[in-house]
Amino acid sequence: MRIDTVAAQERLRPRESPYWHRLGTGQHVGLRKTAAGMGWHARAWDLQGRRQLRRALGEFAHLPPGERFSAAVTEAMEWFAHLGKGGRRESLTVADAWRRYVEHQRKTKGATAAADVEGRLKRHIDGDPIAGVLLEKLAPRHLQEWRERIASQPAMQPKRGPNCRTKTPPKPPAPRSAGSVNRDMVPMRAALNLALSDGFVTSDHAWRKALKPTANADGRRTLYLDRDQRRALIEHLPEDAAAFVRGLCVLPLRPGALAQRTVADFDYRRGTLRIGTDKAGKGRSILLPEATAALFRQSVKGKLPTAPLLSRWNGSAWDKDAWKGPIKAAAAAAGLPAETTAYTLRHSVITDLVGDGLDLFTVAALAGTSIAMIEKHYGHLQQERARDALAGLVL
Numbered sequence: 487m488r489i490d491t492v493a494a495q496e497r498l499r500p501r502e503s504p505y506w507h508r509l510g511t512g513q514h515v516g517l518r519k520t521a522a523g524m525g526w527h528a529r530a531w532d533l534q535g536r537r538q539l540r541r542a543l544g545e546f547a548h549l550p551p552g553e554r555f556s557a558a559v560t561e562a563m564e565w566f567a568h569l570g571k572g573g574r575r576e577s578l579t580v581a582d583a584w585r586r587y588v589e590h591q592r593k594t595k596g597a598t599a600a601a602d603v604e605g606r607l608k609r610h611i612d613g614d615p616i617a618g619v620l621l622e623k624l625a626p627r628h629l630q631e632w633r634e635r636i637a638s639q640p641a642m643q644p645k646r647g648p649n650c651r652t653k654t655p656p657k658p659p660a661p662r663s664a665g666s667v668n669r670d671m672v673p674m675r676a677a678l679n680l681a682l683s684d685g686f687v688t689s690d691h692a693w694r695k696a697l698k699p700t701a702n703a704d705g706r707r708t709l710y711l712d713r714d715q716r717r718a719l720i721e722h723l724p725e726d727a728a729a730f731v732r733g734l735c736v737l738p739l740r741p742g743a744l745a746q747r748t749v750a751d752f753d754y755r756r757g758t759l760r761i762g763t764d765k766a767g768k769g770r771s772i773l774l775p776e777a778t779a780a781l782f783r784q785s786v787k788g789k790l791p792t793a794p795l796l797s798r799w800n801g802s803a804w805d806k807d808a809w810k811g812p813i814k815a816a817a818a819a820a821g822l823p824a825e826t827t828a829y830t831l832r833h834s835v836i837t838d839l840v841g842d843g844l845d846l847f848t849v850a851a852l853a854g855t856s857i858a859m860i861e862k863h864y865g866h867l868q869q870e871r872a873r874d875a876l877a878g879l880v881l
Contacts, residue, residue, distance in 0.1 A: 489517040492551045495524070504529075515543075515555075515562040526554065528562035530569055541565055541577075568622050571688035578686045580624065580678075581607075581617040587677035596762070598746065603673045610636050610670055621678070621687040629674075629696035637667045668699040709825050711834045719826070722816035726799040729785060730809060733796055734831040736778045738839060738853040741828035745804035750791040752782050759795075761854060772852060840864040843871065 487505045488494040495517060498505055504516030504527050512531030517524060526543040543561045546554040578586070584607045592600035611617050616632045639662055675697050681687055711719070716735045720728045733744050743761055751760045757779035759772045774782070785796055794803040802808075809828055817826035832853070839849050840860070846868070850857045 489515075490555050495519070495551075495555075509559065509562065510566075513562070513566050515558050517555075517558075526558035526561075528558075528565050530566055532569075539569065564622060568688060572685060576686065578621050578681055579618050580621065581611055583621060583677045583681040583686070584611050584673070586684075587673065587680050590680055598742070603677075606670055606673055610674075621681055624678075624687070624692040626692055626696040629693050632674075633667065633671065633696065636670055637662060637664075664700040671697045671699060708833065709823055709830050710837055711822065711826065711830060713838075715820070715822055716831065716834065718820040719813070719816050719822060722819040723812055724799070726797070727809065727812040727816070729781075730796045730804050731813065731828075731831065732781065734828060735835065736781070737772070738832055738835045738849070740832060740854065741804075741806065741809065743854065744796065745794070745809075747795040748791065749786045749789045749793050749795055752786060752795055754783060754786065770851060770854065836860070836864060837867065840867045841871075 487498060489498070489505050489507050498517070498519045500520050502518075502520070504518040506514040506516040506529065508514050514529040516527040516529060518527060523545065525545050528541045528543055530539045531537075532539050541562075543558050543565075546557045549557055584603070588600050588604045588607060591603050610632075614632065614635065616628055619628055675693060678687070678693050678697075679690065682690055720731055720735070723731055730744070733739075734741060737744065737759075739761065746762070747759065751762070752758075753760070757774045757776065759774055759782070761770050761772065782795060789797075793801070796804065798804060798808060806828070813826065813828055814824075817824065836849060836853055839852070840846065846857055846860045846865070849864075850860045853860070
């Protein structure tokens with residue numbers, strides 16, 4: 487039976503199984519006609535599994551009746567090509583790929599890393615036009631348009647809870663920085679790359695260039711504060727925030743990693759701090775110098791093991807919405823650059839460690855990152871030390 491013309495389609499009798507039209511060896515496009523309507527399907531023969539693979543293509547109701555057969559053929563041929571490259575028979579949307587990546591993070595890096603990715607999913611994918619795009623239909627323009635949409639969103643404002651002591655009215659939303667957009671694109675690339683490695687798509691052509699990060703976009707993380715500037719920052723902070731920032735000034739930790747530490751993570755007797763699974767995905771234990779251990783011994787007095795190691799004035803744990811305001815206000819009061827953030831302190835501490843001669847392997851282990859990342863951002867400091875050493879050889 488023919489199904490390639492409107493007249494032929496109208497002559498078909500309704501039935502449960504599709505009417506098939508051969509496109510090639512082991513490749514067919516089909517039309518299923520029932521009393522409720524018509525739907526198009528594709529059928530392929532899997533030589534390795536020696537089985538038939540089928541896929542519903544849809545009704546193409548948005549097209550004139552005379553164009554639906556051609557549209558179904560085009561869709562079927564794209565699916566056959568996907569299978570021919572080793573792609574999986576199942577289809578994923580962009581939102582599906584993100585949710586798979588959330589679960590991947592939960593299994594490999596823990597609940598904290600998964601929660602961060604899930605939060606970005608809710609902000610930037612759910613409800614966005616890109617959410618329902620099938621991965622095999624994903625094109626560079628989809629991702630470029632999505633990138634422009636998230637770049638046009640205003641920067642997130644700190645949340646003010648019921649215990650917030652700040653009375654000043656919130657400032658109007660500022661435009662998002664290129665660095666913020668770069669960070670939001672990281673999980674998108676990771677989710678798509680995971681789908682690629684699992685065979686749901688057979689090429690990274692759609693996102694290879696469209697999601698390329700803006701170079702040198704995150705100037706705030708190249709800002710360095712010397713030790714006197716860090717002391718000045720601490721002096722202008724409230725007591726609870728000063729204790730937290732002092733911890734950031736003596737350890738090369740991500741702010742979130744320090745904020746999540748509990749009393750149980752600190753070994754009072756041995757003076758070690760256990761860092762659980764953080765953004766880098768690896769746990770580690772740091773042997774603290776006596777002065778740093780003394781700070782934490784003072785902080786844990788009278789606390790339960792589950793309490794935050796460095797807590798806010800009301801006993802709750804720190805988060806980015808809680809530390810952002812105090813640090814910004816203290817930086818202004820101390821005459822420090824307006825770009826000063828909690829991450830500025832981590833960058834400054836790592837800079838000092840590398841500049842003082844600690845090997846990059848140990849710095850990476852302490853900071854919970856890769857040697858490649860340390861070399862990329864701080865390797866020039868070792869080059870300068872090497873230059874100075876060579877200068878001492880001049881006769």
